[in-house]
Amino acid sequence: MRAVLITEPGQYGLETLPDPTPDVGDVIVAPDGCGICGTDLHIIAGEVPFTRYPIVPGHEFSGEIVAAGRGVDHVRVGDVVAVEPSLFCGHCPPCRTGRENLCLNFDSIGVGQQNGACAELVRVPGHKAFALPDAMRRGLGTLVEPVSCVVHGFDMLETRLGDNILIYGAGSIGLILAQIAVHHGAGSVSVVDTNAERLPRALKAGADQVATNADELDRPQGWEAVIDATGAVAAIEDAISRASHGGTVLLFGVAPDNVQARFSPFQVYNKELRIIGSMAIRHSFERALLLMARGVIDGDLLLTHRFKLDAYDEALETFRRGGGLKLTVVP
Ligand SMILES: [Zn+2]
Ligand SMILES: [Zn+2]
Incomplete structure (x- = not known):
């Protein structure tokens, strides 16, 4: 698959990587699009303490499930899903008291140790994939992550x-x-x-x-x-x-x-x-989906630019200049 790979701070480009395969409980998503935000600039600048390089960036995304591992039953191949990128350990004190977003071992797809969605395929834990409600336009899927933070x-x-x-x-x-x-x-x-x-x-x-x-x-x-x-x-x-x-x-x-x-x-x-x-997402991803299905968020106002995967650099430059609002990379 083709993917943007950040090999170390300041170094990135389009690469060909092996296609990911699903482990038990995982699904493989073919992203429709992936939003760019300030966090991506921090990753490229080497300013996110828990980023492990090399990494494929991209944590604001949705797309179609193209493969599923054993043990995934709430979503299936063909479903269009948005993916909650935050990953929690489940056993640290904040996790055990229901404040998983403050996990002491916090990780995030496309930010920490797991490859993200600026790629033709991305592997995610199945329980982080949420099917888009029927009433929600597929093209708005990349906005679910920032909306759930709000x-x-x-x-x-x-x-x-x-x-x-x-x-x-x-x-x-x-x-x-x-x-x-x-x-x-x-x-x-x-x-x-x-x-x-x-x-x-x-x-x-x-x-x-x-x-x-x-x-x-x-x-x-x-x-x-x-x-x-x-x-x-x-x-x-x-x-x-x-x-x-x-x-x-x-x-x-x-x-x-x-x-x-x-x-x-x-x-x-x-x-x-x-x-x-307020830090990231806590039990708010599905509620964001419902709000978006009700039309609370004007996607056309927010989604201003689309870039192909090989124009990732141009997308970042446009974002740095403050051009547009939500920029989307389309693998
Ligand atoms: Zn973001
Ligand atoms: Zn934890």
Whole structure:
């Protein structure tokens, strides 16, 4: 099979690899497409501590099952599935207390030790493959992974009906957050992005107000929920200052692991703020599928570019330039 192979940080290209075969419990998926996200850039830069090279990248994918090993009975050859890429050990303390996404031995298809979906074929554990609901367009399958991360984010956020929600970042995650916030019964949804060119998309995603700076939004009482989808320290510091009394700040974007942010501990005390994080997916993959089958996510708004496997480099360059929202590699 043809596959993108990252042999070591900074080194990657199209290679011919042996076709994977299914072990007991595995299925082989022929990906329809595979989304690109910031994690892929971190893998290529050698910045993901648990990546084992060489690795085929690609963790946001769906496709058709073309082979199944013994012991797989909930999906079968011919099914079109989306695949939850996170892999958990099942025996560490977080796993044993139901917080598998925080597994001390966390691994992820296309990120850690298992080859991913920027390839004509990918082997995955059968129990990580979820058949797409009939009502869901096959072409949206690559979005299930990021949508399920957002669903977990909302689990962590515990918003109430009518809460006013402020989102930093109008990239693909910011727009998924905005669409789910609207569906979730937000009183209002506001989106801030320093790049004004991105703001019209946020309006299309259902935002009531958009701005390049939260000062323009004129809400001195603050927001009940503030979500950072940028990972940028300046945005995070601003986000914490915008929460209302009793408000919650969700850090969803991935900040570099060596940076520090400043906030006022007095404000956290005096306003009883909650500052929380959200990491990957937890029991949220099937719910993401149901939301997508109901049309909660506008795939046409998000899926802006498609690249062939041999144009992986061009796809990464386009992503680095900030061109488009969700870029898809089509094996
Ligand atoms: Zn991703
Ligand atoms: Zn574990």
